[in-house]
Amino acid sequence: MSAHAINAPTNRQKWVAGTLVIVYALVTMIPLAWIMLTGFKSPADAISYPPKVVFEPTLEGYVNLFTTRTRQTQEFLDANPPENWADEIVRQYDMVIVGPSKFGERFLNSVIIGFGSTFLSVFLGTLAAYAFSRFKIPLADDLLFFILSTRMMPPIAVAIPIFLMYRNLGLSDTHLGMILLYTAVNISLAVWLLKGFIDEIPREYEEAALIDGYTRFQAFYKVVLPQAATGIASTAIFCLIFAWNEYAFAVLLTTANAQTAPPFIPTIIGIGGLDWPAIAAGVTIFLLPVMIFTILLRKHLLRGITFGAVRK
Amino acid sequence: MAEVQLSNVSKAFGKTSAIVDMDLSVPDGAFVVLLGPTGAGKTTTLRLIAGLEKPDTGEIKIGGDVVNGLTPAQRDVAMVFQQYSLYPHLTVRDNLAFPLRSPILRTPEDVITQKVQEVAEVLHIPHKLDNKATELSGGEMQRVSIGRALVRDPQVYLMDEPLSSLDAKLRADLRVELKRIHAELAATLLYVTHDQIEAMTMASHVGVLDEGRLVQFGSPREIYENPKTAYVAARLGQPRINLLPVGLLDDAAPTGAIHVGLRPENIRQGDGKDATVTRVEHLGDQTRLHLKLGEFDVITLTDPHSSLNPGETIRIAAHNPIFFDAEGNRVT
Numbered sequence: 001m002s003a004h005a006i007n008a009p010t011n012r013q014k015w016v017a018g019t020l021v022i023v024y025a026l027v028t029m030i031p032l033a034w035i036m037l038t039g040f041k042s043p044a045d046a047i048s049y050p051p052k053v054v055f056e057p058t059l060e061g062y063v064n065l066f067t068t069r070t071r072q073t074q075e076f077l078d079a080n081p082p083e084n085w086a087d088e089i090v091r092q093y094d095m096v097i098v099g100p101s102k103f104g105e106r107f108l109n110s111v112i113i114g115f116g117s118t119f120l121s122v123f124l125g126t127l128a129a130y131a132f133s134r135f136k137i138p139l140a141d142d143l144l145f146f147i148l149s150t151r152m153m154p155p156i157a158v159a160i161p162i163f164l165m166y167r168n169l170g171l172s173d174t175h176l177g178m179i180l181l182y183t184a185v186n187i188s189l190a191v192w193l194l195k196g197f198i199d200e201i202p203r204e205y206e207e208a209a210l211i212d213g214y215t216r217f218q219a220f221y222k223v224v225l226p227q228a229a230t231g232i233a234s235t236a237i238f239c240l241i242f243a244w245n246e247y248a249f250a251v252l253l254t255t256a257n258a259q260t261a262p263p264f265i266p267t268i269i270g271i272g273g274l275d276w277p278a279i280a281a282g283v284t285i286f287l288l289p290v291m292i293f294t295i296l297l298r299k300h301l302l303r304g305i306t307f308g309a310v311r312k
Numbered sequence: 313m314a315e316v317q318l319s320n321v322s323k324a325f326g327k328t329s330a331i332v333d334m335d336l337s338v339p340d341g342a343f344v345v346l347l348g349p350t351g352a353g354k355t356t357t358l359r360l361i362a363g364l365e366k367p368d369t370g371e372i373k374i375g376g377d378v379v380n381g382l383t384p385a386q387r388d389v390a391m392v393f394q395q396y397s398l399y400p401h402l403t404v405r406d407n408l409a410f411p412l413r414s415p416i417l418r419t420p421e422d423v424i425t426q427k428v429q430e431v432a433e434v435l436h437i438p439h440k441l442d443n444k445a446t447e448l449s450g451g452e453m454q455r456v457s458i459g460r461a462l463v464r465d466p467q468v469y470l471m472d473e474p475l476s477s478l479d480a481k482l483r484a485d486l487r488v489e490l491k492r493i494h495a496e497l498a499a500t501l502l503y504v505t506h507d508q509i510e511a512m513t514m515a516s517h518v519g520v521l522d523e524g525r526l527v528q529f530g531s532p533r534e535i536y537e538n539p540k541t542a543y544v545a546a547r548l549g550q551p552r553i554n555l556l557p558v559g560l561l562d563d564a565a566p567t568g569a570i571h572v573g574l575r576p577e578n579i580r581q582g583d584g585k586d587a588t589v590t591r592v593e594h595l596g597d598q599t600r601l602h603l604k605l606g607e608f609d610v611i612t613l614t615d616p617h618s619s620l621n622p623g624e625t626i627r628i629a630a631h632n633p634i635f636f637d638a639e640g641n642r643v644t
Contacts, residue, residue, distance in 0.1 A: 204393050208397055211385070212411035213417055223399055
């Protein structure tokens with residue numbers, strides 16, 4: 001016989017909890033599912049009323065997302081038979097593919113800027129948090145408050161000074177500029193979150209490592225980092241979600257070179273009417289990296305959200 | 313192995329003095345037990361020697377060399393902590409191998425395997441080597457933690473209440489084991505404990521600390537039989553020494569003596585003054601008698617099969633009393 005806690009949930013409680021979780025999951029997942037489905041619809045199906053749940057799937061949205069097309073005369077179309085399946089899809093509107101769209105580039109920019117700033121925030125945040133947690137720093141509390149104070153207003157409130165500063169420094173519309181900007185916004189979150197995690201790691205571990213023949217940096221690397229992995233992972237998720245979804249600064253500071261996906265996706269609307277399937281396809285692809293990243297690190301995330309409350 | 317010397321060492325944390333002008337000389341190969349209540353500076357002494365704290369003043373020497381400016385790694389000491397001593401993300405094997413793999417030792421892997429196996433056998437944990445450190449019981453963790461000190465061959469071993477979290481049987485086993493290891497390695501060992509049996513059975517020397525000062529340093533017997541102060545006398549002995557006003561048990565007290573210290577075993581029964589039995593504790597191998605002598609409580613030992621009951625009156629007299637003056641210093 002195994003031990004049985006007196007406060008273990010009854011079957012009825014489990015049933016109620018299960019139902020609530022399922023209902024909540026449905027509520028949050030239906031919009032996502034709808035976007036993903038819309039990506040595979042034809043433009044007509046996408047705006048049909050009543051909405052179609054069952055439809056004939058097509059890759060039209062994805063083709064439109066990744067290509068630029070021009071309308072051609074019937075003679076031209078007759079003289080040049082379609083080269084591939086994508087070509088065939090656009091022929092039904094008397095169009096031909098003339099080249100790739102900017103989406104791939106913008107998506108890559110998002111990856112570089114999102115992951116770059118996440119890495120930098122977490123890297124600097126971990127070092128700073130370790131220092132705040134372990135060393136006697138003059139005015140440590142004031143410094144921590146100062147770091148937090150950067151979050152006390154909406155970042156966009158300083159948009160104009162940043163815009164002017166970036167123009168003078170030549171950081172406008174550069175990857176580096178966007179990485180630095182998102183890092184600056186995320187670093188306070190990273191320092192505060194990670195300090196909480198590192199505070200929880202007993203100093204004795206490092207002291208034992210120091211005595212076992214390691215330098216402080218080696219002790220940090222070999223003993224503190226592995227134990228802070230949970231905190232680092234959840235901090236990284238929060239930083240990535242912010243940098244990945246950021247819209248206002250991206251619109252303001254980037255145009256061609258370093259434009260990320262969020263300001264680009266709405267511009268698809270302008271190309272040949274309201275192309276909902278292409279937008280939905282763009283959003284679907286845009287969601288994937290954060291989704292995969294979060295799923296990979298999900299076991300850390302729960303502890304990240306409840307940090308400080310749960311003992312290992 | 314090496315001797316350890318502290319000269320005039322002081323250490324304060326903010327306004328609190330942890331160690332005051334400590335002079336301590338630990339001979340090569342000695343097993344020194346530091347005794348004292350919480351806050352007396354025992355752990356701070358170990359941490360100063362280990363290099364985890366820097367002294368405010370004074371000099372620390374290990375093996376004749378001044379180590380004040382050296383990092384813990386450079387000092388070549390091993391330390392067993394009271395708790396949180398294992399790296400939770402590593403297996404037992406990797407925990408034991410951790411000091412051997414340090415950049416200072418750089419031991420070859422085959423030597424590591426062999427040493428880890430040897431130490432695991434001494435501590436009866438070879439079957440746990442591939443477990444995660446977090447999957448061990450408290451006793452096993454502490455054994456691994458002692459093992460991590462033993463795999464090395466440091467100048468000095470420092471142990472901060474290493475057995476305090478273990479159950480009684482394991483504690484007794486490890487006490488014997490540590491004593492044997494000490495004899496075999498001829499290691500210099502500094503050991504902090506609250507436990508009198510550990511102090512009496514393992515130590516070659518005992519140092520008694522009071523508020524950061526080293527009050528007395530000597531063999532366990534010397535500390536027990538010839539304490540310099542009433543404070544030292546109270547640190548060793550279970551039950552504690554009885555401290556009574558002079559004259560109560562009609563002693564021939566030297567001048568200046570205010571208090572008389574009587575070990576429980578030094579109270580003779582059968583003659584002398586009347587005392588009332590208030591409580592009888594049968595411990596199996598001994599029986600403790602709690603007595604009321606006038607307004608004072610006195611504890612003594614009696615025959616294990618004693619049939620005394622609370623309320624009865626017996627006669628007691630002093631034997632080998634120790635006298636102290638008003639400040640608690642010994643008077644002879």
